[in-house]
Amino acid sequence: MIDVVDLTIPASADLVALARHTASTIAARANFDVEEVEDLRLAVDELCVSLVHDNDDGSLALRFVRDDDTVEVSCTHLAGPSGQLDDPEGFATDDLSQRILDALVDEHGQEDEGGRRRAWLRKRRVRQQA
């Protein structure tokens, strides 16, 4: 059975925790062990952090897809009423965030979809559950 969960939150720093909590629930349904759940929580947090900026009146549209033992998460930044668009020059890559994602998930990336920034990751359960 495939789970698809869509979560849209204001692009506000204090609401990124909602994305982490959703990640924990989805990871548990994929039978991730405790460490893998924590890994996914942090990885999803890093996706959101890469898209949130100061005075952001936009929102983050997250999609969590669990298919058996694999979880895919994408996070798209949607501009708010001010119409503030993301930096057309591209993503400001943060070295620490990249290192974290490299270590914790199987694949991750960033894309520009018609002026909207989108970050995504994919993580497969590694450890066999007893």
Next chain:
Amino acid sequence: MQVEDRFSVSVGPDEGCTVVSVAGEVDVATAPELRNRLLEVISGDSPLLVVDLLDVTFIDSTALAVLIEALKQSDAKGAVMRIVASEPRILKVFSITGLTEIFAIRSSRQEAIAG
């Protein structure tokens, strides 16, 4: 959110050093407050700053960036900064980012104060 995840930071003296005790989740929302408290402490004259993360339940890249900045500021003032952490999931974040090579991390406050 569990009660134990709520962020807090307190500052106090301990055996001739200044200890910044942090609890809960340090993320993009709460890291700015930690930054302000750390920089406030560093602007003082304490030769040793101990950042106690034993009650921290979550850190991300924004938290690490704050700690790196604090370390640089401490170095610039000729002060020493050490971190106390023992929770495996917290130590893992330092490890995967290579920051165990940069920070002096001890598993207890006593060890951090002693050196």
